[in-house]
Amino acid sequence: MKKRCRVTLKEVAQSAGVSVATVSMVLNGKNSDRITDKTIKKVLQAAAELNYTPDLNAQILKGKASTLIGLVIPDISNPFYPEITKGITDRAAELGYNVTLFNTDNNITQEIFAMETLSAMRVAGVILCGVFEPSNQERELLRYLEDRDIPVVQIDRYDSDEIVPYVAIDNYAAAYQAMEYLIRSGHRRIAVITPDMSLHIIHERIRGIYTVCAQYGLGGYEKFIIYSGVKEMQKADVPSVVDQIVQLECTAVFSLLGDLFAIECIREMETRGISVPDDISVVGFDDIQLATFSHPRLTSVHQPKYDMGKAALDLLCSVMGGEIQAPYRIIMEHRLIVRESVRLCSGALDGS
Amino acid sequence: MKKRCRVTLKEVAQSAGVSVATVSMVLNGKNSDRITDKTIKKVLQAAAELNYTPDLNAQILKGKASTLIGLVIPDISNPFYPEITKGITDRAAELGYNVTLFNTDNNITQEIFAMETLSAMRVAGVILCGVFEPSNQERELLRYLEDRDIPVVQIDRYDSDEIVPYVAIDNYAAAYQAMEYLIRSGHRRIAVITPDMSLHIIHERIRGIYTVCAQYGLGGYEKFIIYSGVKEMQKADVPSVVDQIVQLECTAVFSLLGDLFAIECIREMETRGISVPDDISVVGFDDIQLATFSHPRLTSVHQPKYDMGKAALDLLCSVMGGEIQAPYRIIMEHRLIVRESVRLCSGALDGS
DNA sequence: CTGAAAGCGCTTACAG
């Protein structure tokens, strides 16, 4: 199992009858004003004939800046991430970076492994949508990167102590707004489906919900919070969640678990003869493409995923350039997209 | 803009009071049976204290096999690709490979750029879902990789001359089966929406369609083929495509452009008062997640995307290991998933 | 049991 042999500078030099230094110079266009046209031509021709491609590993070893960016996300097959990823890779391509993709499956062990690999690769930086569980290990990991001088930014999921710059939406305000919309539509018994609490952004959303509830005089709201007990949606959890919604006699549901879970719940309700939005209204989070095509079309909190990806890459470049340090955040604009899954009840408030 | 300094073997050696060779050996566990436990302990401790991480670039330069795989696809935000990608990255993680992602946006220039970068990176191999347009440039690109001894396999989209091993479904049979289903459901005027013909797999599908039509005595089928003129679906193309479907007085549509385009057509029809499947039946291709959630739920040709990804990585490993050479193909099983978007007409044939 | 030395493929001062 020998290493495949590739054409080296030396071979090009021999073929062109010059030194490797000369070849290197003409290929990099350095000092090329001081090199004969004839030599240049010879070198270029030899390189082309031999199919020469420079070895990036060697170049980086010599001190060339790495163009590799590590992207660490939970799961590319979850519809929330491809758009973010496209934003990142598009901007990366524009700027001359390449991105290496790691899925953690929300598993800290895989996240640690990804970071170790990225560190060994000497990536220029990493964009992280972390696992955050257990949170002490997540922080250890961030320290691990810091110890190794690896620039990192977070996207979507960030930490409360903000030791890393991040781009995200204002989760507090987004949840507040969606919940207020439900309340003003006349709903009073609104179930909130939420993943476990290890994510700070979920805390933020819950905080927004409590705040708006207090504002509208809806006390004792805890009982309407349904913990699904998972970080990502599991289809198997849907029936028991719907059981609870029914038991709680809710007229509306707000899914902090994202649109897919919301839509699965709608489907489960429909099979039970519960109509959406006539019997129960539903609001999702993230506004993935599916929300547009579901039936009824889903009202959801839009996150500008593609733009968040672009912004994350730009932010990473800034921290790589040393222009920015934590704490630093970029808050993107969310939007409540009203579609067809919420019904106006009798108690609806006018205006807004 | 100096290179960030990372801890090197030399520093660890100094700190531990031994030579770099010794450090290298204990860290790699080589000849460690011949090294004192005390030395090992010293080295390990020094490495940990200094946050040492080996430099993969240097290791690869020294002949270590690269663990990087290049994945080149049209667009990660197209729902067809994330699942493929997950299959690839999952299997890659199992086997100790990492994957670097490139989107071509179906643009040969970007594909060329991706290949050049991958070549410079000295990747272990590449998995390609190519642009194929213009096809001479695509072949040139394949030769480019061959010249540089870079193992490559194709996924989903492959070439007619099979100079590269690939994994795909039997596109001929899949289209044949879907079309036959439509015919046996009683449809005779079936519009086929197809992208431009630069893709061999589309040729295959069309061939399947012609064959089954001939078999059932449906001659002169060309007039029902609607060329959308694009490789990927453009929402803007939908209205004119629906115009043609109506003009052709079709009772069914088969979208070779994929499910998303099919669903967009359904939506456009519904806004025109054409009901699916009552007035017009629709069959999609690929069976993306959306097909399950659309209204009506879409009958579609299922491609085992995740498994295709896994298979592609395994295949790549085989060609990297020299065990396999082109021509070689892995044909995955497709399946026609019957849901709600096709109506049984009066002329339906029994059986099957 | 451990170290000195060569070399992987490059680039970059420094000579000439």
Added chain:
DNA sequence: CTGAAAGCGCTTACAG
């Protein structure tokens, strides 16, 4: 205008 040499961070025979 071009080349010889050092060195990036490693690993691997080869000494001792």
